[in-house]
Amino acid sequence: MRNPEDFGPPEKKQKLNPIQFNFNSQNGPKKNSFEELRDARRALPIFSAKHKIVSEIKKFPSAIVIGETGSGKTTQIPQYLLEAGVHQNAIIAITQPRRVAAISVSQRVALEKNTTIGSLVGYCVRFEDVTSAGTKLKFMTDGMLLRESILDPTLTRYSIIILDEAHERTINTDVLFGVVKAAQRRRLKTGQKLLKIIVMSATMDVDHFSEYFNKAPVLYLEGRQYPIQVMHTKEPQSDYLFASLITLFQIHKEAPAGDDILIFLTGQEEIESAVKTIKDLARDLKDVPQLVVLPLYAALPSQTQIKVFAKTPPGHRKVVVATNIAETSITIHGIKYVIDSGMVKAKVYNPHSGLDLLKVVTASKAQVLQRTGRAGREAPGVCYRLFTESEFQNMSTNTVPEIQRCNLASVVLQLMALGISDVLTFDFMDKPAPESINAALEELVILGALERQVNSDILKLTPLGKQMAAFPLDPRFSKVILLAKDYDCLEEILSIIAMLSAESVLVSVSNKRKECLESHQKFMSSEGDHIMLLNIYRAYKSVNGNKSWCFDNFINSTNMHNAQEIRKQLREICERNNMTFTSCGRDTTTIRKCLAAGFFMNAAELSKEGDFLTMTTRTKVSIHPSSALFQCKPACVVFTELVKTTKCYMRTLSVVDPDWLYEAAPSYFKRKKTSAIS
Numbered sequence: 233m234r235n236p237e238d239f240g241p242p243e244k245k246q247k248l249n250p251i252q253f254n255f256n257s258q259n260g261p262k263k264n265s266f267e268e269l270r271d272a273r274r275a276l277p278i279f280s281a282k283h284k285i286v287s288e289i290k291k292f293p294s295a296i297v298i299g300e301t302g303s304g305k306t307t308q309i310p311q312y313l314l315e316a317g318v319h320q321n322a323i324i325a326i327t328q329p330r331r332v333a334a335i336s337v338s339q340r341v342a343l344e345k346n347t348t349i350g351s352l353v354g355y356c357v358r359f360e361d362v363t364s365a366g367t368k369l370k371f372m373t374d375g376m377l378l379r380e381s382i383l384d385p386t387l388t389r390y391s392i393i394i395l396d397e398a399h400e401r402t403i404n405t406d407v408l409f410g411v412v413k414a415a416q417r418r419r420l421k422t423g424q425k426l427l428k429i430i431v432m433s434a435t436m437d438v439d440h441f442s443e444y445f446n447k448a449p450v451l452y453l454e455g456r457q458y459p460i461q462v463m464h465t466k467e468p469q470s471d472y473l474f475a476s477l478i479t480l481f482q483i484h485k486e487a488p489a490g491d492d493i494l495i496f497l498t499g500q501e502e503i504e505s506a507v508k509t510i511k512d513l514a515r516d517l518k519d520v521p522q523l524v525v526l527p528l529y530a531a532l533p534s535q536t537q538i539k540v541f542a543k544t545p546p547g548h549r550k551v552v553v554a555t556n557i558a559e560t561s562i563t564i565h566g567i568k569y570v571i572d573s574g575m576v577k578a579k580v581y582n583p584h585s586g587l588d589l590l591k592v593v594t595a596s597k598a599q600v601l602q603r604t605g606r607a608g609r610e611a612p613g614v615c616y617r618l619f620t621e622s623e624f625q626n627m628s629t630n631t632v633p634e635i636q637r638c639n640l641a642s643v644v645l646q647l648m649a650l651g652i653s654d655v656l657t658f659d660f661m662d663k664p665a666p667e668s669i670n671a672a673l674e675e676l677v678i679l680g681a682l683e684r685q686v687n688s689d690i691l692k693l694t695p696l697g698k699q700m701a702a703f704p705l706d707p708r709f710s711k712v713i714l715l716a717k718d719y720d721c722l723e724e725i726l727s728i729i730a731m732l733s734a735e736s737v738l739v740s741v742s743n744k745r746k747e748c749l750e751s752h753q754k755f756m757s758s759e760g761d762h763i764m765l766l767n768i769y770r771a772y773k774s775v776n777g778n779k780s781w782c783f784d785n786f787i788n789s790t791n792m793h794n795a796q797e798i799r800k801q802l803r804e805i806c807e808r809n810n811m812t813f814t815s816c817g818r819d820t821t822t823i824r825k826c827l828a829a830g831f832f833m834n835a836a837e838l839s840k841e842g843d844f845l846t847m848t849t850r851t852k853v854s855i856h857p858s859s860a861l862f863q864c865k866p867a868c869v870v871f872t873e874l875v876k877t878t879k880c881y882m883r884t885l886s887v888v889d890p891d892w893l894y895e896a897a898p899s900y901f902k903r904k905k906t907s908a909i910s
């Protein structure tokens with residue numbers, strides 16, 4: 233067991249603010265709760281600065297707001313502006329990098345406003361719009377606002393746009409910075425109503441932001457409501473997973489019930505295995521509160537994610553094991569302790585291969601500070617960092633903007649659809665590497681979304697590219713949908729893409745592994761995972777989405793329902809594009825041909841040595857153990873996801889014939905020939 237002395241002294245001690253309140257964001261307003269919430273709002277550090285904030289924001293077209301985690305920026309500033317009428321009866325948009333934050337924060341604000349979600353306060357995330365004509369505070373993912381800007385570049389419906397958690401620097405946030413700034417300028421030029429821009433975070437490079445937003449004033453918010461004691465390990469930890477379990481059980485043995493714990497790990501599989509280990513280890517412990525262990529990662533359905541916000545039953549302790557999706561904005565009821573592994577799974581782009589890889593890397597200081605801020609939101613808290621103080625000092629200050637480390641094809645396509653033809657000169661806050669932009673442009677040319685104008689190097693959007701931009705999907709997925717009508721399998725491809733866009737539908741119950749596998753076996757196909765997903769979708773439809781069928785077959789019925797909803801929305805976009813709905817019936821070969829035609833850039837073939845090598849860059853890849861093809865050695869496959877853990881894994885794949893790939897993109901393979909054909 234780790235000794236308490238293994239942790240060094242607190243990084244800083246802060247004064248205890250004696251205000252105490254305790255409420256459950258998931259419970260509806262009960263008697264007096266509105267008054268309680270009003271008092272809680274007044275107790276927030278930001279409350280004393282309310283008038284100053286409103287008057288400063290009234291004065292300037294843009295403002296940068298920086299204040300400690302938990303000071304009240306996200307939940308209060310939109311309400312202050314609404315109450316003071318700064319919104320001029322138009323909508324205030326508050327963007328969040330993640331859907332769980334957009335949903336949970338909007339629910340909290342609706343509660344504080346004593347209204348139901350979807351009326352005055354609403355949210356809008358991909359495939360889910362909970363707003364109405366009366367919505368004035370609209371919490372949304374940055375991706376959703378970006379999509380809206382394609383149809384309305386001046387964002388006419390909005391009077392104020394609050395870009396929250398700006399330090400996260402997701403691709404969408406960075407593009408949104410430029411788009412919103414351009415909308416503000418355009419409105420000014422054309423004499424339209426002013427668009428106010430507010431950029432907020434607890435951890436950002438304010439000067440850089442202020443400079444970019446036309447020297448916007450910076451408002452500093454002092455203080456946080458409750459102190460957080462920060463502990464670092466005395467020695468570096470070689471195994472953060474093991475260290476997190478030791479720390480968890482050390483706290484568990486000593487802390488009273490109701491003091492809940494949030495652990496930051498890196499990804500789905502790691503989290504699921506940690507959840508199982510924690511449950512197993514806790515089973516034999518005596519004289520400690522019972523544990524409620526909950527995972528939290530992006531691939532979980534929203535309804536499951538939201539469970540972490542529920543109040544812990546008396547006599548229990550909640551342990552939430554999360555990825556960085558719990559890092560910003562959110563308040564999880566009951567969390568007193570945060571255990572931070574200091575690691576994060578991040579996308580890393582290889583412009584050479586054109587592929588994004590998910591890789592575990594060290595977090596930045598900004599991320600670590602945000603994680604610490606998830607404690608101390610309802611009472612004083614403690615953060616155990618599983619790294620030393622000097623390791624912390626050596627972490628990079630800010631996360632490298634995603635735009636400088638991810639595949640840009642999707643963003644470039646959206647910018648082109650916005651009418652920004654010269655992406656290289658777009659007003660980015662931090663420019664992506666020109667080779668990444670060029671790689672994205674090349675990918676879009678190969679996909680047929682862009683073409684060179686005659687006798688010039690200027691690229692323009694093709695009618696196909698315009699259609700592709702209408703889908704809220706990676707361009708390769710949109711392309712497959714658009715190709716599917718020619719392969720007579722649009723209905724099937726829509727089902728597969730919807731299943732890929734929803735969260736995992738396969739349920740794995742730890743003490744019923746064998747039954748789960750047997751149940752899933754009947755959907756499996758030697759053709760691969762995409763056909764397996766189609767089989768599940770078809771079976772689900774044939775029983776009319778029957779819940780007990782899902783239960784009996786270890787299929788997640790909520791995720792299936794979501795997939796069905798997503799399918800409906802994708803189908804509507806196809807209808808708007810006047811596409812003919814074709815079906816190939818049982819001829820699944822056609823479907824794989826279509827997948828090969830869309831995903832020819834994500835292909836791998838089996839080498840003589842028995843390894844899989846990507847067709848273009850000869851990168852060594854393996855079949856993920858969760859794939860239906862794990863035990864097989866097909867000669868050639870296409871994949872729709874690449875993950876790096878101990879190895880580089882292809883996660884969802886289909887068996888294809890190499891000829892289909894060459895037929896789909898002869899010029900691409902001709903160009904790559906030297907490296908492509910062994």
Ligand SMILES: Nc1ncnc2c1ncn2[C@@H]1O[C@H](COP(=O)(O)OP(=O)(O)OP(=O)(O)O)[C@@H](O)[C@H]1O
Nearest residue numbers: 257301302303304305306307308340434561563609
């Ligand atoms: N769902 C909730 N349940 C209980 N309390 C909440 C909830 N949401 C917010 N609060 C309270 O309001 C405070 C301010 O939250 P808010 O999200 O506005 O802060 P913030 O300054 O935006 O922090 P961050 O930078 O961490 O997002 C929290 O510290 C907490 O006390």
